[in-house]
Amino acid sequence: MPSVKMPRHSTDTDMTPFVDIAFLILSFFIMATKFKPKEPIQTEIPNSVSAEELPENDAMMVLIDSTNRVFFAVLSEKDKTIPGKVLDKIGSTRQMTFTADQKESFRKAGAVGVPFSQLSSFLDLETEEQAKIAQPGIPVTDTLDNQLIYWIGAIKQVYAEERRELKYLVKGDGMATYPTIEAVIAAFKRNDQLKFNLVTSLENAPTNSDLDKYNRRMPAKSK
Amino acid sequence: MASIDTSGGDSGHKKGPGVKKAKKLSTRVDMTPMVDLGFLLITFFIFTATMETPKGMKILMPKDVNDPKKQNEAKESGALTIMLGKPFPPGTGKPDPVYFYHGQLKVDAGVNNFETTTFKGIRDIIIKKKADVIGRHTHDFDQGKESICKELQDNANKAKDPEWKNACLSRDLVIIIKPGPDANYKMMVDILDEMTINQVKTYAIVKILDQELELVRLTEASAGIK
Numbered sequence A: 001m002p003s004v005k006m007p008r009h010s011t012d013t014d015m016t017p018f019v020d021i022a023f024l025i026l027s028f029f030i031m032a033t034k035f036k037p038k039e040p041i042q043t044e045i046p047n048s049v050s051a052e053e054l055p056e057n058d059a060m061m062v063l064i065d066s067t068n069r070v071f072f073a074v075l076s077e078k079d080k081t082i083p084g085k086v087l088d089k090i091g092s093t094r095q096m097t098f099t100a101d102q103k104e105s106f107r108k109a110g111a112v113g114v115p116f117s118q119l120s121s122f123l124d125l126e127t128e129e130q131a132k133i134a135q136p137g138i139p140v141t142d143t144l145d146n147q148l149i150y151w152i153g154a155i156k157q158v159y160a161e162e163r164r165e166l167k168y169l170v171k172g173d174g175m176a177t178y179p180t181i182e183a184v185i186a187a188f189k190r191n192d193q194l195k196f197n198l199v200t201s202l203e204n205a206p207t208n209s210d211l212d213k214y215n216r217r218m219p220a221k222s223k
Numbered sequence B: 001m002a003s004i005d006t007s008g009g010d011s012g013h014k015k016g017p018g019v020k021k022a023k024k025l026s027t028r029v030d031m032t033p034m035v036d037l038g039f040l041l042i043t044f045f046i047f048t049a050t051m052e053t054p055k056g057m058k059i060l061m062p063k064d065v066n067d068p069k070k071q072n073e074a075k076e077s078g079a080l081t082i083m084l085g086k087p088f089p090p091g092t093g094k095p096d097p098v099y100f101y102h103g104q105l106k107v108d109a110g111v112n113n114f115e116t117t118t119f120k121g122i123r124d125i126i127i128k129k130k131a132d133v134i135g136r137h138t139h140d141f142d143q144g145k146e147s148i149c150k151e152l153q154d155n156a157n158k159a160k161d162p163e164w165k166n167a168c169l170s171r172d173l174v175i176i177i178k179p180g181p182d183a184n185y186k187m188m189v190d191i192l193d194e195m196t197i198n199q200v201k202t203y204a205i206v207k208i209l210d211q212e213l214e215l216v217r218l219t220e221a222s223a224g225i226k
Helices: A016-032 A082-094 A100-109 A116-124 A127-132 A148-162 A178-190 A210-217 B032-048 B122-137 B146-159 B164-169 B185-197 B210-223
Strands: A059-064 A070-075 A167-172 A195-202 B055-060 B079-084 B097-102 B115-118 B174-179 B203-205
Touching (some): A016 B032, A059 A178, A070 A148, A082 A100, A082 A116, A082 A148, A100 A116, A100 A127, A148 A178, A178 B174, A178 B185, A195 B185, A210 B185, B055 B185, B079 B185, B097 B122, B097 B210, B122 B185, B174 B185
Parallel strands (some): A059 A167, B079 B174, B174 B203
Antiparallel strands (some): A195 B055, B079 B097
8 A cells, every 4th residue: 555655844944034033123123222321320210100291301300219319410412511510510609610521520420418518529439430339419408508409509500501411310219208398399499490300200090080081171281 | 247257166277276266255244243342342432321311299388477477377287297207217118107187286285186107097187087078068169159269260271270179168278387406308308208299279388386296206205316
C-alpha cells in the first residue's frame, strides 16, 4: 500500500513582517519618549479630577516632599539664560554674587533646596555630588524667614523683564503636612501671585456627580 | 535580463576536473539577533517613556484683606465649614475623617452642630447642602427674578453654558475649608477635588480657628487617632 507522504514544512518562518513591525514600534517610542527631568526628590502626587494641562517650559515649580522639605526649580529648557538671571536677582536682593560656574551649576541642578546661607557652597559642588548630599530644603515655615518669597519674587521679576508669561506650579507629596503648604501659599501671596497650579495625577470624575453630568452635557469643551 | 547560467546543472555538459562548483549562498540572513536587540530597545523605551504631559488643578487664592468691611460675607444658610484634622496612619485603609458644621458653629449646652464624617461621606453632605440651597431659591425663576443673575446669564450666553441657572440658584452656597495643622496635602487636594466634583463655585481656604481646632483635637482623641 502506498503510504501517504506528508509534505514537509520548514520550521523557518519568514520574520520580515515581524521585524518591520518591531522596528516601527521602536522608532515610535524613540520619538515619543521624553526623558523624565531629573528631580532631587521623589514625590507621590495626589489624584485629582482636574485635567488642566500644565506647561513644561517657562514655568517655576515648588516641590514639597513627604518630609516637608521645600525645593525650588526653574523649568526653562528652551531659554537657558533664565536660571542665571534668577540667581542675579537673588544676588541683588540678598547681597550675594554668583560666578558664571555657579549659574551653570544652578541650571544643571534641576531643583535646589538649601537656605541662602548654604547656596554658594552648594552650587560649588559638582552635579553628581549635589545629588548625593541631603538638602535641608528651603526654609518656609518661619514667617519671618520665608525664603521662598525671594525665590518666587526673583523669577517673577525676571519674567516681567522678559515680557513673557510665567506659570507657577506646586508639586507636593500627598504626605506633606498643611503648615508647609500654607507657608508655600503665603510665599505666593506675598508676591501678589494668587493664581497657581497644583500638579496632580488624573483620575476620572465619579459617575453621576455634578461634574460628570456637566462633562456629559458639554462634551466638546474646547479648552 | 537573461541570466547567466553558472550552475551548469541542467545543461548536461560537465566542467573539467578540478573546477569546483561555486557554492550557492542563500540571501537569507538570520534575523534573530537583530529582532532580539530590537525588542530589547523597545522594552527600554517603553519603560523610560513619559508619555503624558503633566496635569493639574488651578487654584485661585483671594488676596488677604484686613479691613472687615471689604471682606466677603457668607450667608449663614448657605455656609458649610469643613475642617481637616489628622489622617489615619498610612496603611490602615480607613477613609480619613472630615469635620463639618452648617452655618455658624454652635457648641452650647444642648445645641451642637459640629459633626464628623469621612472623605466618602462628605460628598453626600455637600450634595445635600447644594440641593438645600437650590431648593430655597427655585421660586426665583417663577417670580421672574432672573435679573438677580444677569451677569451670570450674560457670561453663560457667551460661553454657551446651560449651567448658569444652577449656578444662579446655588449662589448662596459657600464652602469654607479649614485645614488643621495636622492635615496633609492629599487631604487638601481631595477636598478641593470635591468642590470640582460637585461644581461648587464659591469656596475658600481659611485658617482654622482655635475653638475649631480644639473641637477637632477632642474628637480625634475620643476616636483614638494618634
